[in-house]
Amino acid sequence: MKKPLSFLFLFIGLRYAWPSGSRRFASFISVLCMLGITLGVAALIIVISVMNGLESELKERVLSSVPHAVVSAPQGNLPMHYDYEAIVAQDPNVIGAMPQIADEIMIQSGSGLSGAMIYGIMPEVYPKHDLVRTSAGNEAFNNLLPNTFEVVIGSKLASALSASIGDKVRIISPRNIRYTPMGRIPAQRLFRVSGIFSSGVDKSDGAVVLANIEDVRRLAGIPKDEVSGVRFWLRDPFGSDHFISKVATIDPAVKVTDWRVSEGEFFQSVAMEKTMMSLMLALIILVAAFNMFSALIMVVTNKIAEIAILRTMGAQTRTILGIFVVEGALSGIIGAMLGTVLGLLAVANIDALLSSLGLNFYLGAGGNMPCELRYPQVALVAGGTILLSFLITIYPSLKGAHMRPAQSLRYE
DSSP states (O other): OHHHHHHHHHHHHHHHTSOOGGGHHHHHHHHHHHHHHHHHHHHHHHHHHHHHHHHHHHHHHHHTTSOSEEEEOSSSOEETTOOTHHHHHHOTTEEEEEEEEEEEEEEEETTEEEEEEEEEEOTTTSOTTOHHHHHHOHHHHHTOOTTSOEEEEEHHHHHHHTOOTTOEEEEEEEEEEEEETTEEEEEEEEEEEEEEEOOSOHHHHTTEEEEEHHHHHHHHTOOTTEESEEEEEESSGGGHHHHHHHHHHHOTTSEEEEHHHHHHHHHHHHHHHHHHHHHHHHHHHHHHHHHHHHHHHHHHHHTHHHHHHHHHTTOOHHHHHHHHHHHHHHHHHHHHHHHHHHHHHHHHTHHHHHHHTTOOHHHHTTSOOOOOOOHHHHHHHHHHHHHHHHHHHHHHHHHHHTOOHHHHHTTO
């Protein structure tokens, strides 16, 4: 008799999961819990995938518009003929390098004034795959010749200055102070806007100006045999630690600053926002799980007589325990599976889904909603939900399993 009873928990647990008689209300709550878990899991998968896509796109855009690493002197400037080729030759992760002069400036047009950072570059060396160059166009970069005093500026900066291609802007360098009969006056020069780039990164689009290195040298008053530093492009920007250690081995006297110094806080804020949104959606699953806990307590209370009958028939504690674990966890398992399928379908058709709701701003701008599905994360969400469903059933199941026949029938 014991052997058949040892397998009864599965069949009885599944039978208890369907509504009947006085248990209709508890079963109704179980169905609502299952729906809550389904929606919570689906929403969590969708949001995590969209945030993954946004994070990856932001990384691509930001790392395509800022120096991956800059080698400079601890104090002052580097020699113009600093041997950066030795670093390029010894690190296969380096795909490009270029001396540059950087200076904080004020840029003025006929209708606006703004602070910015000007970078003196060598257009012939500047990588052709760089997002800033491809956005502004090769012709704009090719126009950045010595003594032409032309600049390429970001789209947001151009908008703030109401400047267009061909317009003249005045660039003022507070670093290079000149003494005149009227007193100390910062160096300034008229530049022509040769091109406008749009990287999609506010920090670059709103405060970056590019010009020929020799023109910036004259503006900032940098000696001819010096540069601010050497800019490096890396094949894998996330491998900058190896690059820093390699440079320290080749030339311990220089200082290396990578993209994490200037953009690290930005990526941390993106990661924090992703985490907070995930936690908020996880609360939906948690609330549904606790509702399932309450429903299972009601089931145990309503099944006192059945528990007593099973115990008098010889059912062991683990059999009773298994019955209520199966019944309680069933809602979580079904909800997690349905939510996972629903989430995967929504992610696969995210543009059509958002368009039908009138929410796809990316599609209106000629693009697609960035979405990156990572299956380990999907498995973690689904597996965590199922595990939570099992954990929630432990207390009600133990309560029912440890009831004695006499105690169970006392109030019947």
